[in-house]
Amino acid sequence: xxxxxxxxxxxxxxxxxxxxxxxxxxxxxxxxxxxxxxxxxxxxxxxxxxxxxxxxxxxxxxxxxxxxxxxxxxxxxxxxxxxxxxxxxxxxxxxxxxxxxxxxxxxxxxxxxxxxxxxxxxxxxxxxxxxxxxxxxxxxxxxxxxxxxxxxxxxxxxxxxxxxxxxxxxxxxxxxxxxxxxxxxxxxxxxxxxxxxxxxxxxxxxxxxxxxxxxxxxxxxxxxxxxxxxxxxxxxxxxxxxxxxxxxxxxxxxxxxxxxxxxxxxxxxxxxxxxxxxxxxxxxxxxxxxxxxxxxxxxxxxxxxxxxxxxxxxxxxxxxxxxxxxxxxxxxxxxxxxxxxxxxxxxxxxxxxxxxxxxxxxxxxxxx
Ligand SMILES: *Cc1c(COP(=O)(O)O)cnc(C)c1O
Numbered sequence: 001x002x003x004x005x006x007x008x009x010x011x012x013x014x015x016x017x018x019x020x021x022x023x024x025x026x027x028x029x030x031x032x033x034x035x036x037x038x039x040x041x042x043x044x045x046x047x048x049x050x051x052x053x054x055x056x057x058x059x060x061x062x063x064x065x066x067x068x069x070x071x072x073x074x075x076x077x078x079x080x081x082x083x084x085x086x087x088x089x090x091x092x093x094x095x096x097x098x099x100x101x102x103x104x105x106x107x108x109x110x111x112x113x114x115x116x117x118x119x120x121x122x123x124x125x126x127x128x129x130x131x132x133x134x135x136x137x138x139x140x141x142x143x144x145x146x147x148x149x150x151x152x153x154x155x156x157x158x159x160x161x162x163x164x165x166x167x168x169x170x171x172x173x174x175x176x177x178x179x180x181x182x183x184x185x186x187x188x189x190x191x192x193x194x195x196x197x198x199x200x201x202x203x204x205x206x207x208x209x210x211x212x213x214x215x216x217x218x219x220x221x222x223x224x225x226x227x228x229x230x231x232x233x234x235x236x237x238x239x240x241x242x243x244x245x246x247x248x249x250x251x252x253x254x255x256x257x258x259x260x261x262x263x264x265x266x267x268x269x270x271x272x273x274x275x276x277x278x279x280x281x282x283x284x285x286x287x288x289x290x291x292x293x294x295x296x297x298x299x300x301x302x303x304x305x306x307x308x309x310x311x312x313x314x315x316x317x318x319x320x321x322x323x324x325x326x327x328x329x330x331x332x333x334x335x336x337x338x339x340x341x342x343x344x345x346x347x348x349x350x351x352x353x354x355x356x357x358x359x360x361x362x363x364x365x366x367x368x
Pocket of ligand 1 (some may be wrong): 059
């Protein structure tokens, strides 16, 4: 049996008529760059995130970068985040001229450890970017308390957490802004690139809206030096259709995770993902941890089970950040996890037969 890591085709086929009609509408209206289909999606995405405003942009990376720029963060400033994330979180900080400062993660949730934040704050610190990794939100109450006490902005990297909750509050609704990616493989994925910033702050909404479109307040009148970060009309139309299905898809991911849990629990060599008491996890990634990771992945692959690693190298040890002279051992939890993670196949359309096959192959390798 072959079990793909992800099956975008299965999802497309399940909503093909709606998607094809939505694309045809955009073609008929030739509303390609920004425009009414983006606005209509934004109107639905903001309440989904329990926020007042949503601004569609062309990627999650742009969402993070524009949030930082809109908050006035730049050269000489420091922004605190975690090393076990996709590099975009750190890139956005670097690309506005600021310096990323890392703190280690909590070993249960794989998210920012709030107990380590205060020691990382200096007179230059301007913001904290917690990353809601794998679909589970970071522990936001202590993070917000520290941010308020030190007058720091909070930008949520919610690129893996569409619809995730913290004590009933949706990802993206707690910080100054929340940043989403609609990269095709995300829980809510475009058929191309896309992203969004959500916020409850009307000034930030206005500013980010202008920044994504060359800083213009109206056509050819430019208030700020912005950039082209517009979301395409086609993606807006597709995302609006897909957003309606997201609650059922997230529920299916949670059900799949439960079955994995059930079939894999009690095996001492495997560390399973843990859902914190405060969280509703949306399982963008179902990551287990094992000691002999590379051998396990190889054997799974040979048996048709296609896995991923999110991520094999923490950001502080990437070649791109060598100039900052980080050393192995500086963020021991993130480094240990990076060596042990395996992301098992996870998507809404994954079925029980496939999940049980994956766990059988895994158990057979572990137990022999
Ligand atoms: C996907 C992702 C991003 C970047 O999103 P793009 O749309 O690919 O630019 C940023 N942060 C995290 C945690 C992500 O998973």
